[in-house]
Amino acid sequence: MSNQDAGRVIREKKGLSLLEFPKDYILIDLETTGLSPIYNEIIEISALKIKDGEVIDTFSELIKPKYEIDGFIAKLTGITNEMVRNSREVKEVISDFMNFINKDDILVGYNVNFDINFLYDNLLRASNKFLENNFVDIMRIAKYALKDKVDSFRLKKLANYYEIDTNGMHRGEKDCQVSKIIFEKVQELILDKHQTHENFLEARKKAQYLNSKDIVSENKEFDLSHQGYNKQFVFTGTLTRLTRKDAMQLVVDFGGKVNGGVNKETNFLVMGDLDYSKTVTGEKSSKIIKAETLKLKGQDIEIIPEEVFYDIFEIITTGQ
Known part of the structure; x- marks a missing residue:
């Protein structure tokens, strides 16, 4: 079978992945029971609403999954079945999340493509609506800015590199806070080196x-x-x-x-x-x-x- 015969879910209305440094954006992080939007579930949605670089509002809520959270995910995220027992289902929480953001907001996150896929699929199932917001992946930018400085691009690894407090990570709101700091750090590093966003894009293209x-x-x-x-x-x-x-x-x-x-x-x-x-x-x-x-x-x-x-x-x- 050729590579062209392989397939995946087609999210035809999905927004564009941008290489930008917006001052106003929504920083998001999800906790899930795995990495497949088909087989796994969202168990927490968290977000920070950023305006001019400052947090002006927050969103964070646990979600009750259809299947029990297994021991590995509970250890990894710190989210247990007892914690979500009285939580709302995903269709209710995602509806409130969509009211928290605007259709033109840029969504930012660390390795955010996976979060976008989960949100896209769950929103479509819950309300037959599309998540069309453009998004910025912090990890994609960090790989350029820090390629010679770290040997791994896990979020916690970069947090340690920048000496950010990691206590409580693998929970949505804490990961949002850490991601925001890293996003600002790599922006500063890139702009110090290239002066302008346009110069950065050109240099990245040459070094890609x-x-x-x-x-x-x-x-x-x-x-x-x-x-x-x-x-x-x-x-x-x-x-x-x-x-x-x-x-x-x-x-x-x-x-x-x-x-x-x-x-x-x-x-x-x-x-x-x-x-x-x-x-x-x-x-x-x-x-x-x-x-x-x-x-x-x-x-x-x-x-x-x-x-x-x-x-x-x-x-x-x-x-x-």
Whole structure:
């Protein structure tokens, strides 16, 4: 099967990913039971309304999911089943969140594309409306500003780099506060170096690609800012839209690395969609358990379903 035969959810009204430094924006952070908008649920929505760089209003609410929160997510986020027992369902909370923002507001967040996908899909299911706001990914900008200064772009890693208090992270409002500081820090760093936003865009364009002969691929240039660049991927379960060989080749063609088993160098464990769906009901393989253990110890590793893997590599078709 060719790469073009792979598919993912098409969010046709989704806003644009911008490389801008707005003074007025909505900074958002979600806590979820996993990284798949299809199989996982939102358990907290938090947001800061920023005007002229200052917080003028906040939004934060826990959400009661349909399925129980498993032990790994409870440890990771600090959100337990008891905490959400009397919370409202997502369709009610997301309705209030949409009243908190305006249709023209720019949404800002750390690795915010995943949050946008969750909001888009849940809003569509709840009210048959589209989330069309443009958005800015802080991580995308930080990868340019700090590429030679840190070895990982996890939010907590950057918080430690900037000596920001991390107590309470993995809860929405705290992550929003940390993200705001980092956004301002990387803006300052970029503008000190390039003076203007336009100069930054031009410099980023020139520095975006790297020539490399060390990676086994026919490609000779790699996008350093791509989420898969220099990351190690491990596959488990049966992929439904690509052969595993084609999926591994896709990773290498973007400058990533592949491995047969989960280890301390693994950044993404990719599961076939059918296998990933079983994790919602508690069926976990040894690879998943090992990946969860490493994540709780602080490793930069995510467990993602096949459709999120395609989203990372922007593989889009209408076929499902």
